[in-house]
Amino acid sequence: MTQPFPFSAIVGQEEMKRAMVLTAIDPTIGGVLVFGDRGTGKSTAVRALAALLPEIKVVADCPYNSITLADCPAPDGLKNTKQVNRPTPVVDLPLGVTEDRVVGALDIEKALTHGEKRFEPGLLARAHRGYLYIDEVNLLEDHIVDLLLDVAVSGENVVEREGLSIRHPAKFVLIGSGNPEEGELRPQLLDRFGLSVEVSTPSDIEARVEVIRRRDAYETDTKAFLKRWRAQDTKLRKKILTGRDALPAVKACDDILGDCARLCTQLGSDGVRGELTLLRAARALAAYKGEPEVTRRHVRDIAPSSLRHRLRRDPLDEAGSTARVQRAVDEVLA
Incomplete structure (x- = not known):
C-alpha cells in the first residue's frame, strides 16, 4: 500500500x-x-x-473503533478484544x-x-x-x-x-x-x-514548478521522498499534540467574546454558530502557536475561514465573501 x-x-x-x-x-x-x-x-x-x-487505540475486532470493550455497541461475537493501535x-x-x-x-x-x-x-x-x-x-x-x-x-x-x-x-x-x-x-x-x-491553481511559475518537482520525486522514489520530509512531519505532529494538550488552558477574555459577537453581527450571520466557531478556531490557533491567551490577532487571522460561508447574500454588494469578511474585520477590530 x-x-x-x-x-x-x-x-x-x-x-x-x-x-x-x-x-x-x-x-x-x-x-x-x-x-x-x-x-x-x-x-x-x-x-x-x-x-x-498519531495512531488511535481501538479494540482489535470492533468495527466501531471503540477504545474499550465496554464502549463497543455490539461486543458479542468479537474474537479479538485486545486493545491495539491503528492509524x-x-x-x-x-x-x-x-x-x-x-x-x-x-x-x-x-x-x-x-x-x-x-x-x-x-x-x-x-x-x-x-x-x-x-x-x-x-x-x-x-x-x-x-x-x-x-x-x-x-x-x-x-x-x-x-x-x-x-x-x-x-x-x-x-x-x-x-x-x-x-x-x-x-x-x-x-x-x-x-x-x-x-x-486556487497557483499562478506563480516557481510554485507550479515546485509542485511538479515534489510530486515527481514522490512518484519516482517514494521511500526516499518520505524520508526527506519525515523530520518536518514529525515536528508538525508534535506541535499538534502539544496544541491538543494546551487547548483546555487557553483563555479567552470577555473582550474577545465581544469582538466575535460584534463581527458576526456586522456581517449579519444567522444564529450564534459563527461566534462559537470563530472562538473555538481562534483558541485552537493560539494553542497551536503555543500562546496562553486568545488575542485579536488570532481572531483576525481565522475570521475569513470561520465566517465566509455564513454570510447572507447581498445583491447590492458585488464583493466576494472573503472581501466582505475582511472589510468587517477591519471595521470592527481596527
Whole structure:
C-alpha cells in the first residue's frame, strides 16, 4: 500500500493546511469545506493529515473503533478484544452511495446462511474518531445530506429498520471538497462545516514548478521522498499534540467574546454558530502557536475561514465573501 504524500511537502495552500491542522487540535470546530479548482491538493491534504496524526487505540475486532470493550455497541461475537493501535481512519463517502452503505444495514449473508439477524456497520461506524471525506460534496444526493445532518448534530448514528435497533457513536471530522462551478451546497449542510477555505491553481511559475518537482520525486522514489520530509512531519505532529494538550488552558477574555459577537453581527450571520466557531478556531490557533491567551490577532487571522460561508447574500454588494469578511474585520477590530 502506497504511503500518503507528506503533509509538510504540500506546496502553498496555507489556509487549507492551517484549517485542517486546527480541526486536528480541536475536532469540535466542525470540519472543513474546501472549494476550488481541481488538482489543487484537496484530497492529498486530507490523507496526508490523517497519516500525520498519531495512531488511535481501538479494540482489535470492533468495527466501531471503540477504545474499550465496554464502549463497543455490539461486543458479542468479537474474537479479538485486545486493545491495539491503528492509524487515524479516513473514510471516503463516494457520490451515489446508498443509504444502507452509509448508516449500515442487516448482514444479508449471515441472515441467509446462519439465520442470524446481525447488523453490518456502515461508513459512519468506520469514520468514528477519524475523518469522513466527501469529494464533490455539492453534488451529494439530498437524502444522504439529511442523514449526515442528523449524525452531525447528535454525534450518534441510530438505525431502526428490518427489526434492528442499533445506536452507536459516530463522531468524526467532516471534510468536504468541491468546485463551486458545479453547483451550490445546501445551506443546512454548509452551516455544519466549521471552517471554509478557498483554494486556487497557483499562478506563480516557481510554485507550479515546485509542485511538479515534489510530486515527481514522490512518484519516482517514494521511500526516499518520505524520508526527506519525515523530520518536518514529525515536528508538525508534535506541535499538534502539544496544541491538543494546551487547548483546555487557553483563555479567552470577555473582550474577545465581544469582538466575535460584534463581527458576526456586522456581517449579519444567522444564529450564534459563527461566534462559537470563530472562538473555538481562534483558541485552537493560539494553542497551536503555543500562546496562553486568545488575542485579536488570532481572531483576525481565522475570521475569513470561520465566517465566509455564513454570510447572507447581498445583491447590492458585488464583493466576494472573503472581501466582505475582511472589510468587517477591519471595521470592527481596527
